[in-house]
Amino acid sequence: MLTIGQLAGYVGVTTKAIRVYHAKGLLPEPPRDASGYRRYSAADAAELIKIRTLAEAGVPLARIRELRDGDREALRRIEADLSARIDGLLATRERLRQLASGTLSPLPPPVVAHLEELPGWGFSERWVALQNDLWTLVFATHPETALASFRDQAAMLADPRLRAVFLAYDRLHDVPPDDPRVDALAARIVAETRARYGADLPAYEPDSAIPGLVQGAVNASSPAWRRLDALIRERLRPATPGPPS
Numbered sequence: 261m262l263t264i265g266q267l268a269g270y271v272g273v274t275t276k277a278i279r280v281y282h283a284k285g286l287l288p289e290p291p292r293d294a295s296g297y298r299r300y301s302a303a304d305a306a307e308l309i310k311i312r313t314l315a316e317a318g319v320p321l322a323r324i325r326e327l328r329d330g331d332r333e334a335l336r337r338i339e340a341d342l343s344a345r346i347d348g349l350l351a352t353r354e355r356l357r358q359l360a361s362g363t364l365s366p367l368p369p370p371v372v373a374h375l376e377e378l379p380g381w382g383f384s385e386r387w388v389a390l391q392n393d394l395w396t397l398v399f400a401t402h403p404e405t406a407l408a409s410f411r412d413q414a415a416m417l418a419d420p421r422l423r424a425v426f427l428a429y430d431r432l433h434d435v436p437p438d439d440p441r442v443d444a445l446a447a448r449i450v451a452e453t454r455a456r457y458g459a460d461l462p463a464y465e466p467d468s469a470i471p472g473l474v475q476g477a478v479n480a481s482s483p484a485w486r487r488l489d490a491l492i493r494e495r496l497r498p499a500t501p502g503p504p505s
Contacts, residue, residue, distance in 0.1 A: 446491035
């Protein structure tokens with residue numbers, strides 16, 4: 261016969277845990293000796309090992325009682341819950357491995373593949389990193405329209421003529437904002453935008469803050485880009501009708 265301390269030591273639990281299992285009705289109270297101390301048998305140790313195993317697997321104490329009562333359906337439900345937890349932990353481990361290797365991305369595979377193509381087309385690492393961050397923001401906040409926006413941009417980059425416009429944008433990053441190339445590229449972008457979309461320019465919902473966040477992130481890294489954006493906006497702004505003559 262074992263004392264509660266000996267039982268706890270053999271099974272690998274605390275005496276407090278054993279008392280909780282008694283209080284919850286999971287482990288029957290054993291007989292006591294003449295001094296009033298609990299005395300445990302091998303059968304008690306075996307039951308405690310079962311309880312400990314289920315508890316370590318994350319089974320709630322209330323459900324462990326169901327198992328002790330012989331509820332096979334409860335056992336199947338617990339097995340299904342554990343399987344789901346295992347799948348979730350495996351997925352989390354894979355995400356951690358991707359994070360450690362630098363390959364974790366919340367973006368859809370076509371977007372990831374597209375971004376991987378950009379360096380081969382001559383885009384800078386800075387541009388690729390910026391595009392990754394911006395598309396992550398767009399897909400997280402506008403999942404219903406993000407894919408269509410991405411496909412539109414990917415189609416433009418697949419056109420060598422339009423790709424040259426984006427490359428020129430990238431390469432203006434470090435030039436002075438009053439460089440003549442900034443004005444020339446703004447005029448080119450305005451012309452290409454009107455030729456592609458006409459008067460129906462693409463836009464997010466009127467109350468969306470995302471366009472401002474996206475363009476703000478772009479402009480913040482380069483005074484030339486900031487001036488380029490201002491010129492493009494000014495030239496694409498619809499003309500205000502004058503007073504009647």
